[in-house]
Amino acid sequence: MQISEKTILVSGASSGLGAACVKWMIGLGARVIGIDRTPPSSELVALPTEKYWHGQADVTDEQSVRDVIEQGTARFGNPSGVIACAGVLHGERLLGRDGPASLEAFRRVIDINVCGTFNIVRLAAETMAKGEATQPDGERGVIVMTSSIAAFDGQIGQAAYAASKGAVAAMTLPLARELGRFGIRVVSIAPGVFETPMMQAASEKVRQPLLEASVFPKRFGYPEEFAATVQQILENPMLNGTVLRLDAGLRM
Template identity: 45%
Template sequence: MKISGKTALITGGASGLGEATVRHFHQLGARVAIFDLNADRGQQIVSELGDDRAAFYAVDITSGPAVEAAVAKVIERFGSLHICCNYAGIAPVVKTIGRDGPGDLELFSKVIQVNLIGSFNVARTAAFAMAKNETLTEDGERGVIIHTASVAAYEGQIGQAAYSASKGGIVSLTLTMARDLARNGIRVNAIAPGLIHTPMFDAFPQEVYDSLAKQPLFPVRLGQPAEVAHLAQHLVENTYMNGECVRMDAGIRMQAR
């Protein structure tokens, strides 16, 4: 599917990987709808893009009614929906047991709710809208969904019990959802990033940053959000990519800590 002239919904689009994809897809000629809770930053990005092909919506992705209402607004604004990229997520530390007792069940549940259930919530609503599209390619394609997993789905580190479980769920969800939506002409893939230089890394002490940057196999550096956005472009444009979870990690294999 060509990106130019299409409408892309991007959760977590006000920062990090989501923002990079918003900017990249917009540059390629797409209409972009940012779903995020950071209204100030989201509106700022829309202003910087500087045309009528970008819009921001303050959306809690864990709420069914909120997502359904926001997708309806996207359709009203742009006429249709073709691409959905799920980047929104959280990654607090959750251990199985702590110093004072069992791990934080409420926090574990929140991570699953945002990262896994939130992704499904947005995808199900977007897919329902995409299924109404006219076919866009000779293969009968109507839409593309891209989830965000993580290398933590395969090699979760100490303290990542909740995050790893949520991202493992994304990996398992991807092929199943692709099978569900094949009859509708909607492809589903996932990206599993490694260590990507998002704003979170800027708060680390230099020695911690340098240590992390040495871990990838090659190239020996942190990945850039723009590189993830470029992979998302490929997953949209290559019609034969379906049901896959693609690691993008420079060959890293995470250790226990």
């Protein structure tokens, strides 16, 4: 897919990896519909209105996501790309000092990270499938979902988060298989640790061992490196149905 002049939908647009993708895609000439439960940051507000439109919505809410996609599409046209970044981190031991882990917290993480991603993907795919093919081989669009290396090597306390990101990884292939006949590819990225507000909130006790376990480079990723990987996925038609680790060799 050629990104210039296309419409791209980004969830989790207000912060971190999502915000980096918004700026990266606009830099490549795309128009971006952003979805986040929080209002746009001042950086997003400063973007040209003919390039960025922000819809405030919770990704788990059917109607509000539908409304944002409808309004965004009316403004910028059918999306050719979806970058699903909205998600939450959660750490809690199964057997903590105050008793067993909270079932409510587990459900919330699954609801946002799995059901929220699924909700964005299903509603955007419906719109995408109705669009015209934009490439000679019949490609209509590309969906990029955000898993995590916790899907494969989750740490103690990450049962909920690992389960949610494992689910995102696991749905990648069946979605790609189903949407192939519409010319839509589906790929997930499993990031290691990236410098975003989510990870900046973690304590040094959590961050330091992760830094040490990184093979090379011994630093956390920059959000722009995530956005550059998304660019490659959007542009390279042979990437489909797979989960790409982006982690500097880190095994947690």
